Amino acid sequence: MIDTDAYKKITETLKPLQTLLVAVSKLKPVSDIQEMYALGQRDFGENYIQELAEKQALLPADIRWHAIGHLQTNKVKYIASFVQLIQSVDSEKLLKEIDKQAAKNNRKINCLLQVHIAEEETKFGFNEAELAELNFSAYPNVVFCGLMGMATFTDDKEKVKKEFLYLKNIFDKMKEKFSKDMPILSMGMSDDYLLAAACGSNMVRIGSLLFGKR
Ligand SMILES: *Cc1c(COP(=O)(O)O)cnc(C)c1O
Numbered sequence: 001m002i003d004t005d006a007y008k009k010i011t012e013t014l015k016p017l018q019t020l021l022v023a024v025s026k027l028k029p030v031s032d033i034q035e036m037y038a039l040g041q042r043d044f045g046e047n048y049i050q051e052l053a054e055k056q057a058l059l060p061a062d063i064r065w066h067a068i069g070h071l072q073t074n075k076v077k078y079i080a081s082f083v084q085l086i087q088s089v090d091s092e093k094l095l096k097e098i099d100k101q102a103a104k105n106n107r108k109i110n111c112l113l114q115v116h117i118a119e120e121e122t123k124f125g126f127n128e129a130e131l132a133e134l135n136f137s138a139y140p141n142v143v144f145c146g147l148m149g150m151a152t153f154t155d156d157k158e159k160v161k162k163e164f165l166y167l168k169n170i171f172d173k174m175k176e177k178f179s180k181d182m183p184i185l186s187m188g189m190s191d192d193y194l195l196a197a198a199c200g201s202n203m204v205r206i207g208s209l210l211f212g213k214r
Helices: 006-016 030-038 048-056 073-078 092-104 127-131 157-178 194-199
Strands: 020-022 043-046 064-069 085-089 109-115 142-151 183-184 203-207
Touching: 006 020, 006 183, 006 194, 030 048, 043 048, 048 064, 048 073, 073 092, 085 092, 085 142, 092 109, 092 142, 127 157, 142 157, 157 183, 157 194, 183 203, 194 203
Parallel strands: 020 043, 020 203, 043 064, 064 085, 085 109, 109 142, 142 183
Antiparallel strands: none
């Protein structure tokens, strides 16, 4: 069961902020996605590749699928033909494989570079120095669309805000440096999406507020 009221409230809140909602449907049934699709939602995010591929095969072709979880290189091939945006690119090894699979499928694949902004070591992502050294031209079949980050899991809003502003700062610097079109800054989840939007996010990934607890 999806929370229709929450969906309407969130989309109305995000519209004037020009922030795109990615509905995170991981571990939720296909019927939930169909319900939200009927409300007009087209961008859905999934963490687990097998689940993503299975759902994609069952659901309307105009859904834009976002891969948002840590992605193993050997799984890229299962989503390379259709994925809209891989938000969780966290290594050059993965970039290399995405580039290869994109070429195989005669397409370019949109990617966000995940940046490690949280305190937890368990979270993935590049740090600022690694980003600065990235050789973008080595991956001609990858379209670099921007950055993604996850804040520390904490009630301390000031800390979360600091992390979001840090990522926004890196985003702005990179846009300037590469003077190319990198439009997307994906940050914010159920607990912190308003704060993220206030800190400059233009894409939020919301799961439990829409679909209930997992
Ligand atoms: C699960 C997940 C989300 C959604 O989390 P909620 O707290 O349920 O909104 C967002 N981003 C990533 C990367 C996730 O893994």
